[in-house]
Amino acid sequence: MSASRTARERARAELTREIKDEARRQLAVSGAQGLSLRAVARELGMVSSALYRYFASRDELLTALIIDAYSALADEVEAADRAAATAGFRARWQAICRTVRAWATAHPHEYALVYGSPVPGYEAPEATIASATRVPIAIMAIARDAHEAGALAAPAHEDPLPPVLTDQTARIAAFIAPDIPGHLIVRGAVAWTQLFGMVTFELFGQYANALDPADAFFDHTVDRMADLIGLP
Amino acid sequence: MSASRTARERARAELTREIKDEARRQLAVSGAQGLSLRAVARELGMVSSALYRYFASRDELLTALIIDAYSALADEVEAADRAAATAGFRARWQAICRTVRAWATAHPHEYALVYGSPVPGYEAPEATIASATRVPIAIMAIARDAHEAGALAAPAHEDPLPPVLTDQTARIAAFIAPDIPGHLIVRGAVAWTQLFGMVTFELFGQYANALDPADAFFDHTVDRMADLIGLP
DNA sequence: CGCAAAGCAAGAGCACTGCTCTCGAATTTG
């Protein structure tokens, strides 16, 4: 039954994996532009048309790679967060930042695939969202934990948020912990944006000839953002 | 002389412009992926090989479009900065931010071309740098002007910078005004990164279903960054 | 003015791409 089903299905699952692996390999070499279905098939010793039994189109293959990339990054980020759990809130935030940057540096083309320009004219399918939100959720979770522990420093400046932002942060808070104040969500979003803004700028060359190498600026700003959130 | 030279050269310049215009039009519709030399040539009523007299390759056409995009954005940003000159330092910063966001929203594919993933495996040629630095320079100039006017609020936190960062900020300051303190350059770079991080996240869909529409978050964070720099 | 030199568009052609369709062979299911 399950063994008989695996006969074909297992071969299918394995080939699907091999296709993605080979595609990832090509991606790392030539980027999303250079990803050729025919080349993938050639490398796997099959003919190009056979590949369409596994992925209906090039875009579908890319979507699969996008989901995998989001998941791979989130796996590492969550693991780093857990590993730093006992070292304090600021250490968790620093661990997440370092992990994001290291992963992006190690897999620049995969990073570009998910955080760079959307590749064709296609919309990111719903399936990518769940994986994409894991990193910002991990960041917000630090803010929540610090808030619940009463460890957050008093913010410098607390004007009331505009109504739209109050609604949006409340809806976000509902996913993390309902009692997080809106201001804290906003500060988390700023830190999240700053983190990926830095990694993107560094990877895409905007810091060239000025803040490159960006290690010092990165570490300094990570601490700045921890201050902004109010982490001890 | 100059009139005879224009006979051919003017035709050449005009055709070069028409090619770029048509390419920009295609870019706006189908993105960088969909930019086809053959389609551009077809639309202009010429044969594809003739196009190679004007641009040696597709990448060279893209590079030309990149430089134009940087310049177009910088033109608008500098104009907005000048227009807000009398309204104060914070108003200048806000004007720049609004202009960047508006331009990016109006020209998403051109924005993606310059601030998204580097398109092929190609390095941004030196020629792009001059145009690319105009926006960050405009931002740093606000910090410089506010500093020289003695209008900056005292920063919250002033640990000495690490040596690498001191060197880098000193080298940047040399292009703006030598007496700007390193901390101020760093804060300007944070604000600059945040600005483009927000625009990129918004345009590429990372705020979808959470901070979208991002108007309120954007305006709020712009003010937050003005606070960070210390603008009155 | 006339003629060589340079600039130009056109066309054919190469090697490649994503994708479709059909056809036999293998495998799973009833």
Place this chain on the structure above:
DNA sequence: CAAATTCGAGAGCAGTGCTCTTGCTTTGCG
């Protein structure tokens, strides 16, 4: 065992970037 499904192979279509050769036009110099 037979029917139904799944699969790989191959041919083929329309399109791509890019090269090279062939003539024509414009330019600049003697």
